[in-house]
Amino acid sequence: MRKRGCVRLITLRYRRVNVTNPYPFTMTTCAIVAGIMPNVTEGCVADAKTGVRLATRSDESDLRDLTSLAVQGDRTAIETLLGQLRPMVVRYCRARLGRVSGHYHIADDVAQEVCIAVLAALPRYRDMGRPFASFVFGIASHKVADALRSSVRSAVPTQDLPDGPDQGPGPEETVVRYIEAAHARELLSRLPENQRELIILRVVSGLSAEETGNVLGMSPGAVRVAQHRALARLRAMADMESIA
Amino acid sequence: MTAVHPARSLRKRGAETDPRVLSTDAIIDALARREATGEQDDAVVSLLRALTEDVDQRLSSVSITPST
Numbered sequence: 198m199r200k201r202g203c204v205r206l207i208t209l210r211y212r213r214v215n216v217t218n219p220y221p222f223t224m225t226t227c228a229i230v231a232g233i234m235p236n237v238t239e240g241c242v243a244d245a246k247t248g249v250r251l252a253t254r255s256d257e258s259d260l261r262d263l264t265s266l267a268v269q270g271d272r273t274a275i276e277t278l279l280g281q282l283r284p285m286v287v288r289y290c291r292a293r294l295g296r297v298s299g300h301y302h303i304a305d306d307v308a309q310e311v312c313i314a315v316l317a318a319l320p321r322y323r324d325m326g327r328p329f330a331s332f333v334f335g336i337a338s339h340k341v342a343d344a345l346r347s348s349v350r351s352a353v354p355t356q357d358l359p360d361g362p363d364q365g366p367g368p369e370e371t372v373v374r375y376i377e378a379a380h381a382r383e384l385l386s387r388l389p390e391n392q393r394e395l396i397i398l399r400v401v402s403g404l405s406a407e408e409t410g411n412v413l414g415m416s417p418g419a420v421r422v423a424q425h426r427a428l429a430r431l432r433a434m435a436d437m438e439s440i441a
Numbered sequence: 442m443t444a445v446h447p448a449r450s451l452r453k454r455g456a457e458t459d460p461r462v463l464s465t466d467a468i469i470d471a472l473a474r475r476e477a478t479g480e481q482d483d484a485v486v487s488l489l490r491a492l493t494e495d496v497d498q499r500l501s502s503v504s505i506t507p508s509t
Contacts, residue, residue: 288496288497291495292492292496301496373491374491374494375495377488377491377492378488378491378492378495378496380488380491381488381489381491381492384488385492396489399469399473400469400472400473400492400493401492401493401496403473403474403475404473405470405473406466418457419457421457421462421463421465422456422457422459424465424466425459425465425466428469428485431485432483432484432485435484435485435488439484
């Protein structure tokens with residue numbers, strides 16, 4: 198059970214993992230947080246029916262107000278802020294790190310690391326005119342780079358198997374989606390880094406052109422031109438593959 | 442006073458309003474919102490859609506929230 202308002206030890210999910218973890222930085226990471234982890238929905242990073250809503254100017258203004266309150270230590274604001282940011286961070290980490298042994302354990306743990314790092318950095322955050330999301334994705338980008346540097350990917354078995362009914366898509370659909378997603382990642386990995394980052398932020402994390410521009414230090418117009426070039430490059434690569 | 446800095450080249454200004462760039466932006470926006478693009482997806486758009494579906498899926502059994 199979650200306990201709010203008290204100091205508690207936050208450890209990541211490794212009590213269910215019984216092998217040496219390939220990511221020692223996450224394995225050893227614990228954070229003592231004064232009861233301010235957000236009470237966000239587990240596992241689900243997007244509602245398939247409602248989809249992902251791109252931010253508007255008023256959203257950005259709301260987020261700025263929320264951030265201001267969170268920096269001052271308002272617990273509700275911190276909870277709401279991280280609740281809003283976390284799904285984007287999870288998608289970003291999943292897209293960058295992919296699956297290990299068919300699961301997103303590692304990517305989700307890195308996302309959790311990002312949330313903890315954001316929490317820890319909040320009191321030092323100063324609004325310099327850039328959106329808070331750019332600060333968060335800056336942290337996320339570094340955490341992903343750390344994970345990629347320290348990774349020797351290996352199996353991550355768990356102690357017990359899931360025993361409930363699976364409400365997800367069937368085996369065939371799952372395999373097709375898995376293969377296509379892996380192919381998309383492989384094509385993205387061949388893009389220049391800035392184009393890859395841009396496509397992941399725009400498409401996977403669901404940021405608007407304005408927000409992506411703020412994260413990457415580009416104007417919205419430059420983002421639109423760059424994403425057009427990136428998509429054209431991806432199409433050319435896919436065409437070359439189909440010819441080969 | 443103009444909205445666009447006069448030193449900015451016409452060529453660069455034109456690139457942002459190129460219909461192909463705007464069309465790509467509409468497709469990317471639709472993918473970001475997890476909505477249909479309004480036309481038949483090409484191979485790359487289908488792959489990107491598969492990637493978004495893959496990263497959006499609900500985790501089945503393992504909690505990703507911190508243990509207490």
